[in-house]
Amino acid sequence: MQNNKIEKLDTPDHSAAGVSKSGGKRKIKGKNRISRWFREMRSELKKVVWPTPKQTVNHTIVALTVMAIAAVAIWALDFASGEIFKAIVGIIPSLIKG
Numbered sequence: 001m002q003n004n005k006i007e008k009l010d011t012p013d014h015s016a017a018g019v020s021k022s023g024g025k026r027k028i029k030g031k032n033r034i035s036r037w038f039r040e041m042r043s044e045l046k047k048v049v050w051p052t053p054k055q056t057v058n059h060t061i062v063a064l065t066v067m068a069i070a071a072v073a074i075w076a077l078d079f080a081s082g083e084i085f086k087a088i089v090g091i092i093p094s095l096i097k098g
Helices: 030-047 053-097
Strands: none
16 A cells, blocks of 8 residues: 655745735734835835936827827728718618619
């Protein structure tokens, strides 16, 4: 007969992530939780590489240009489809009369 022994695997310690060993999350009390969130947010914002003013202007110009081109393309498609629809509707009465 085989020995069906189940070995317990080593699991990482999740206490730093706010998870207790039993698997449930630890509750951090109100004020401490909020101040921790702000500390972590400030720490993450220090890592952000902010664009220069020149990059911001260039990106804004590119975005506005793309939006203008898209608006013209949508207008052109709308106008063309409207004209095609009018033409089809204009032909139908002559087809019905025979």
